[in-house]
Amino acid sequence: MNIGQASEASGVSQRMIRHYEKIGLIPEAPRRDSGYRDYSPADLNRLRFIANARDLGFPIEEIRMLLDLWNDRSRASAEVKALAMARAGELQRKSVALEAMRRTLIDLAERCHGDTRPDCPIIERLAQ
Amino acid sequence: MNIGQASEASGVSQRMIRHYEKIGLIPEAPRRDSGYRDYSPADLNRLRFIANARDLGFPIEEIRMLLDLWNDRSRASAEVKALAMARAGELQRKSVALEAMRRTLIDLAERCHGDTRPDCPIIERLAQ
DNA sequence: GTGGGGTTTGACATCATGTCAAGGTCAAGA
Protein backbone atom coordinates (compact mmCIF):
# COMPACT_ATOMS: atom_id res chain seq x y z
CA MET A 1 0.00 0.00 0.00
CA ASN A 2 1.28 3.47 -0.95
CA ILE A 3 1.72 6.21 1.57
CA GLY A 4 -1.25 8.04 0.07
CA GLN A 5 -3.53 5.08 0.66
CA ALA A 6 -2.12 4.53 4.12
CA SER A 7 -2.75 8.17 4.90
CA GLU A 8 -6.28 7.98 3.59
CA ALA A 9 -7.06 4.82 5.50
CA SER A 10 -5.51 5.89 8.79
CA GLY A 11 -6.38 9.56 8.88
CA VAL A 12 -2.73 10.47 9.39
CA SER A 13 -1.34 12.90 6.84
CA GLN A 14 1.47 11.78 4.55
CA ARG A 15 3.58 14.47 6.10
CA MET A 16 3.06 13.07 9.58
CA ILE A 17 3.57 9.46 8.51
CA ARG A 18 7.01 10.40 7.20
CA HIS A 19 7.64 12.42 10.32
CA TYR A 20 6.69 9.56 12.62
CA GLU A 21 9.03 7.32 10.70
CA LYS A 22 11.87 9.80 11.03
CA ILE A 23 11.46 10.11 14.80
CA GLY A 24 11.14 6.36 15.16
CA LEU A 25 7.52 6.25 16.27
CA ILE A 26 6.84 3.79 13.48
CA PRO A 27 9.40 1.46 11.91
CA GLU A 28 10.95 2.43 8.60
CA ALA A 29 8.60 1.31 5.89
CA PRO A 30 10.06 -1.13 3.37
CA ARG A 31 10.64 0.41 -0.05
CA ARG A 32 9.67 -0.85 -3.44
CA ASP A 33 12.19 -0.67 -6.28
CA SER A 34 10.90 2.76 -7.07
CA GLY A 35 11.72 3.99 -3.60
CA TYR A 36 8.03 4.25 -2.69
CA ARG A 37 7.19 3.26 0.86
CA ASP A 38 5.04 0.16 1.16
CA TYR A 39 2.60 -0.28 4.04
CA SER A 40 0.93 -3.38 5.45
CA PRO A 41 -2.39 -3.65 7.29
CA ALA A 42 -0.41 -3.96 10.53
CA ASP A 43 1.21 -0.61 9.78
CA LEU A 44 -2.25 0.84 9.33
CA ASN A 45 -3.28 -0.35 12.77
CA ARG A 46 -0.26 1.29 14.26
CA LEU A 47 -1.07 4.54 12.49
CA ARG A 48 -4.66 4.42 13.67
CA PHE A 49 -3.48 3.82 17.22
CA ILE A 50 -1.30 6.89 16.98
CA ALA A 51 -4.13 8.97 15.54
CA ASN A 52 -6.46 7.89 18.33
CA ALA A 53 -3.90 8.71 21.00
CA ARG A 54 -3.29 12.12 19.48
CA ASP A 55 -7.02 12.79 19.44
CA LEU A 56 -7.01 12.13 23.16
CA GLY A 57 -4.30 14.70 23.71
CA PHE A 58 -1.29 12.48 24.24
CA PRO A 59 2.04 14.01 23.21
CA ILE A 60 4.39 12.03 21.02
CA GLU A 61 6.61 10.69 23.78
CA GLU A 62 3.65 9.31 25.68
CA ILE A 63 2.31 7.78 22.49
CA ARG A 64 5.66 6.07 22.18
CA MET A 65 5.16 4.58 25.64
CA LEU A 66 1.59 3.57 24.84
CA LEU A 67 2.74 1.83 21.68
CA ASP A 68 5.30 -0.09 23.70
CA LEU A 69 2.64 -1.10 26.20
CA TRP A 70 0.30 -2.07 23.40
CA ASN A 71 2.94 -4.42 22.03
CA ASP A 72 3.86 -5.77 25.44
CA ARG A 73 1.64 -8.76 26.09
CA SER A 74 2.73 -8.92 29.67
CA ARG A 75 1.95 -5.25 30.34
CA ALA A 76 0.27 -4.22 33.55
CA SER A 77 -2.88 -2.22 32.86
CA ALA A 78 -1.86 -0.08 35.84
CA GLU A 79 0.84 1.48 33.70
CA VAL A 80 -1.59 2.41 30.98
CA LYS A 81 -4.05 3.74 33.50
CA ALA A 82 -1.37 5.87 35.14
CA LEU A 83 -0.49 7.42 31.80
CA ALA A 84 -4.12 8.13 31.07
CA MET A 85 -4.77 9.67 34.46
CA ALA A 86 -1.67 11.84 34.26
CA ARG A 87 -2.75 13.00 30.83
CA ALA A 88 -6.25 13.72 32.13
CA GLY A 89 -4.75 15.82 34.90
CA GLU A 90 -2.68 17.79 32.45
CA LEU A 91 -5.69 18.36 30.23
CA GLN A 92 -7.67 19.59 33.18
CA ARG A 93 -4.90 21.93 34.23
CA LYS A 94 -4.86 23.49 30.78
CA SER A 95 -8.61 23.60 30.54
CA VAL A 96 -8.91 25.34 33.90
CA ALA A 97 -6.31 27.91 32.87
CA LEU A 98 -8.18 28.67 29.66
CA GLU A 99 -11.45 28.89 31.51
CA ALA A 100 -9.98 31.38 33.99
CA MET A 101 -8.81 33.59 31.14
CA ARG A 102 -12.21 33.35 29.50
CA ARG A 103 -13.98 34.23 32.74
CA THR A 104 -11.80 37.31 33.19
CA LEU A 105 -12.46 38.42 29.64
CA ILE A 106 -16.19 37.94 30.02
CA ASP A 107 -16.24 39.89 33.27
CA LEU A 108 -14.35 42.76 31.70
CA ALA A 109 -16.48 42.71 28.57
CA GLU A 110 -19.66 42.83 30.58
CA ARG A 111 -18.50 46.05 32.15
CA CYS A 112 -17.60 47.54 28.79
CA HIS A 113 -20.25 49.68 27.10
CA GLY A 114 -19.25 48.43 23.70
CA ASP A 115 -20.30 51.60 21.93
CA THR A 116 -18.49 54.43 20.17
CA ARG A 117 -17.08 55.89 23.36
CA PRO A 118 -13.40 55.15 24.05
CA ASP A 119 -13.52 54.32 27.74
CA CYS A 120 -13.24 50.62 28.29
CA PRO A 121 -12.42 48.51 31.33
CA ILE A 122 -10.75 45.92 29.13
CA ILE A 123 -8.12 48.37 27.91
CA GLU A 124 -7.79 49.75 31.41
CA ARG A 125 -7.08 46.35 32.77
CA LEU A 126 -4.47 45.64 30.12
CA ALA A 127 -2.79 48.99 30.72
CA GLN A 128 -2.83 48.49 34.44
CA MET B 1 17.09 51.74 31.35
CA ASN B 2 18.85 48.57 30.17
CA ILE B 3 16.98 45.67 28.68
CA GLY B 4 17.66 43.63 31.81
CA GLN B 5 15.99 46.22 34.00
CA ALA B 6 13.11 46.63 31.55
CA SER B 7 12.67 42.88 31.57
CA GLU B 8 12.72 42.76 35.36
CA ALA B 9 10.24 45.61 35.70
CA SER B 10 7.81 44.41 33.03
CA GLY B 11 7.94 40.68 33.53
CA VAL B 12 8.75 40.16 29.85
CA SER B 13 11.92 38.18 29.19
CA GLN B 14 14.82 39.86 27.43
CA ARG B 15 14.42 37.31 24.72
CA MET B 16 10.82 38.31 24.13
CA ILE B 17 11.51 42.04 24.31
CA ARG B 18 13.99 41.65 21.46
CA HIS B 19 11.54 39.43 19.64
CA TYR B 20 8.69 41.91 19.97
CA GLU B 21 10.98 44.59 18.63
CA LYS B 22 11.93 42.47 15.66
CA ILE B 23 8.32 41.75 14.72
CA GLY B 24 7.36 45.38 15.20
CA LEU B 25 5.12 44.95 18.21
CA ILE B 26 7.18 47.55 20.03
CA PRO B 27 9.19 50.33 18.37
CA GLU B 28 12.92 49.88 17.98
CA ALA B 29 14.54 50.97 21.20
CA PRO B 30 17.05 53.80 20.88
CA ARG B 31 20.63 52.67 21.35
CA ARG B 32 23.33 54.11 23.52
CA ASP B 33 26.84 54.55 22.09
CA SER B 34 27.62 51.06 23.29
CA GLY B 35 24.79 49.64 21.24
CA TYR B 36 22.78 48.81 24.36
CA ARG B 37 19.03 49.33 24.06
CA ASP B 38 17.66 52.11 26.23
CA TYR B 39 14.11 51.95 27.59
CA SER B 40 11.81 54.69 28.92
CA PRO B 41 8.96 54.34 31.42
CA ALA B 42 6.53 54.60 28.51
CA ASP B 43 8.22 51.56 26.97
CA LEU B 44 7.69 49.73 30.23
CA ASN B 45 3.97 50.45 30.12
CA ARG B 46 3.79 49.07 26.63
CA LEU B 47 5.59 45.92 27.72
CA ARG B 48 3.29 45.48 30.69
CA PHE B 49 0.28 45.91 28.42
CA ILE B 50 1.62 43.16 26.19
CA ALA B 51 2.30 40.87 29.16
CA ASN B 52 -1.22 41.40 30.47
CA ALA B 53 -2.75 40.67 27.08
CA ARG B 54 -0.70 37.51 26.77
CA ASP B 55 -1.83 36.40 30.20
CA LEU B 56 -5.38 36.70 28.95
CA GLY B 57 -4.65 34.45 26.01
CA PHE B 58 -4.44 36.97 23.17
CA PRO B 59 -2.18 35.95 20.30
CA ILE B 60 0.41 38.40 19.02
CA GLU B 61 -1.61 39.74 16.12
CA GLU B 62 -4.54 40.57 18.35
CA ILE B 63 -2.22 42.21 20.85
CA ARG B 64 -1.03 44.34 17.97
CA MET B 65 -4.63 45.46 17.36
CA LEU B 66 -5.19 46.07 21.06
CA LEU B 67 -2.08 48.22 21.23
CA ASP B 68 -3.36 50.26 18.32
CA LEU B 69 -6.71 50.69 20.02
CA TRP B 70 -5.00 51.63 23.27
CA ASN B 71 -3.13 54.39 21.48
CA ASP B 72 -6.17 55.55 19.58
CA ARG B 73 -7.89 58.13 21.72
CA SER B 74 -10.91 58.12 19.47
CA ARG B 75 -11.31 54.37 19.62
CA ALA B 76 -14.74 52.85 19.99
CA SER B 77 -14.90 50.54 22.98
CA ALA B 78 -17.07 48.29 20.81
CA GLU B 79 -13.97 47.26 18.89
CA VAL B 80 -12.13 46.28 22.03
CA LYS B 81 -15.14 44.43 23.33
CA ALA B 82 -15.50 42.53 20.07
CA LEU B 83 -11.88 41.40 20.25
CA ALA B 84 -12.31 40.30 23.85
CA MET B 85 -15.51 38.39 23.14
CA ALA B 86 -14.01 36.67 20.12
CA ARG B 87 -11.01 35.67 22.22
CA ALA B 88 -13.30 34.42 24.97
CA GLY B 89 -15.12 32.29 22.41
CA GLU B 90 -11.88 30.84 21.16
CA LEU B 91 -10.73 30.08 24.69
CA GLN B 92 -13.99 28.34 25.39
CA ARG B 93 -13.74 26.30 22.23
CA LYS B 94 -10.30 25.08 23.24
CA SER B 95 -11.32 24.50 26.83
CA VAL B 96 -14.31 22.44 25.77
CA ALA B 97 -12.14 20.35 23.47
CA LEU B 98 -9.67 19.64 26.26
CA GLU B 99 -12.47 18.82 28.64
CA ALA B 100 -13.96 16.35 26.17
CA MET B 101 -10.62 14.57 25.89
CA ARG B 102 -10.27 14.51 29.63
CA ARG B 103 -13.77 13.12 30.07
CA THR B 104 -13.07 10.33 27.61
CA LEU B 105 -9.83 9.45 29.36
CA ILE B 106 -11.48 9.42 32.75
CA ASP B 107 -14.30 7.21 31.48
CA LEU B 108 -11.85 4.77 30.02
CA ALA B 109 -9.62 4.80 33.09
CA GLU B 110 -12.57 4.12 35.35
CA ARG B 111 -13.23 0.96 33.42
CA CYS B 112 -9.59 -0.11 33.64
CA HIS B 113 -8.64 -2.41 36.50
CA GLY B 114 -5.27 -0.76 36.87
CA ASP B 115 -3.58 -3.88 38.18
CA THR B 116 -0.99 -6.29 36.86
CA ARG B 117 -3.29 -7.80 34.28
CA PRO B 118 -2.77 -6.67 30.69
CA ASP B 119 -6.37 -6.20 29.59
CA CYS B 120 -7.27 -2.56 29.47
CA PRO B 121 -10.11 -0.63 27.82
CA ILE B 122 -7.82 2.32 27.26
CA ILE B 123 -5.50 0.35 25.02
CA GLU B 124 -8.49 -1.29 23.36
CA ARG B 125 -9.94 2.06 22.54
CA LEU B 126 -6.68 3.31 21.08
CA ALA B 127 -6.26 0.17 19.02
CA GLN B 128 -9.83 0.32 17.80
C1' DG C 1 43.53 47.13 34.06
C1' DT C 2 41.16 43.29 35.47
C1' DG C 3 37.26 40.49 36.66
C1' DG C 4 32.57 39.52 36.75
C1' DG C 5 28.26 40.57 35.14
C1' DG C 6 25.25 42.83 31.54
C1' DT C 7 24.38 43.12 26.49
C1' DT C 8 24.72 42.16 21.58
C1' DT C 9 23.60 39.05 17.60
C1' DG C 10 22.76 34.76 15.58
C1' DA C 11 21.79 30.11 15.54
C1' DC C 12 19.43 26.06 17.03
C1' DA C 13 15.62 23.79 19.65
C1' DT C 14 10.93 22.99 20.98
C1' DC C 15 6.02 20.56 19.08
C1' DA C 16 3.09 19.02 15.56
C1' DT C 17 1.99 20.28 11.44
C1' DG C 18 1.46 22.67 6.71
C1' DT C 19 3.22 23.99 2.32
C1' DC C 20 6.14 24.38 -1.49
C1' DA C 21 9.54 23.04 -4.96
C1' DA C 22 12.17 20.07 -7.93
C1' DG C 23 12.53 15.84 -9.52
C1' DG C 24 11.42 10.66 -10.16
C1' DT C 25 7.46 7.08 -10.87
C1' DC C 26 3.21 4.93 -12.11
C1' DA C 27 -0.86 3.80 -14.75
C1' DA C 28 -4.16 4.62 -18.21
C1' DG C 29 -5.43 6.24 -22.58
C1' DA C 30 -4.19 7.78 -27.53
Add this chain to the structure above:
DNA sequence: TCTTGACCTTGACATGATGTCAAACCCCAC
Protein backbone atom coordinates in the same frame (compact mmCIF):
# COMPACT_ATOMS: atom_id res chain seq x y z
C1' DT D 1 5.13 3.72 -27.37
C1' DC D 2 4.38 8.25 -25.87
C1' DT D 3 2.04 11.44 -23.05
C1' DT D 4 -0.34 13.14 -19.29
C1' DG D 5 -1.85 13.60 -14.80
C1' DA D 6 -1.61 11.83 -10.40
C1' DC D 7 1.45 10.02 -7.11
C1' DC D 8 5.83 9.74 -4.52
C1' DT D 9 10.50 11.34 -2.94
C1' DT D 10 13.47 14.62 -0.18
C1' DG D 11 14.50 18.94 1.63
C1' DA D 12 13.59 23.40 3.06
C1' DC D 13 10.92 26.96 5.18
C1' DA D 14 7.02 28.34 8.05
C1' DT D 15 4.02 28.51 12.10
C1' DG D 16 3.90 30.70 17.65
C1' DA D 17 6.04 31.82 21.62
C1' DT D 18 9.72 30.89 23.92
C1' DG D 19 14.34 28.87 25.73
C1' DT D 20 19.23 28.28 25.46
C1' DC D 21 23.81 28.64 23.97
C1' DA D 22 28.01 30.86 22.18
C1' DA D 23 31.19 34.41 20.88
C1' DA D 24 32.06 38.86 21.22
C1' DC D 25 31.63 43.25 23.23
C1' DC D 26 30.56 46.72 27.16
C1' DC D 27 30.36 48.57 31.90
C1' DC D 28 31.59 49.36 36.54
C1' DA D 29 33.95 48.78 40.77
C1' DC D 30 38.11 47.66 42.89
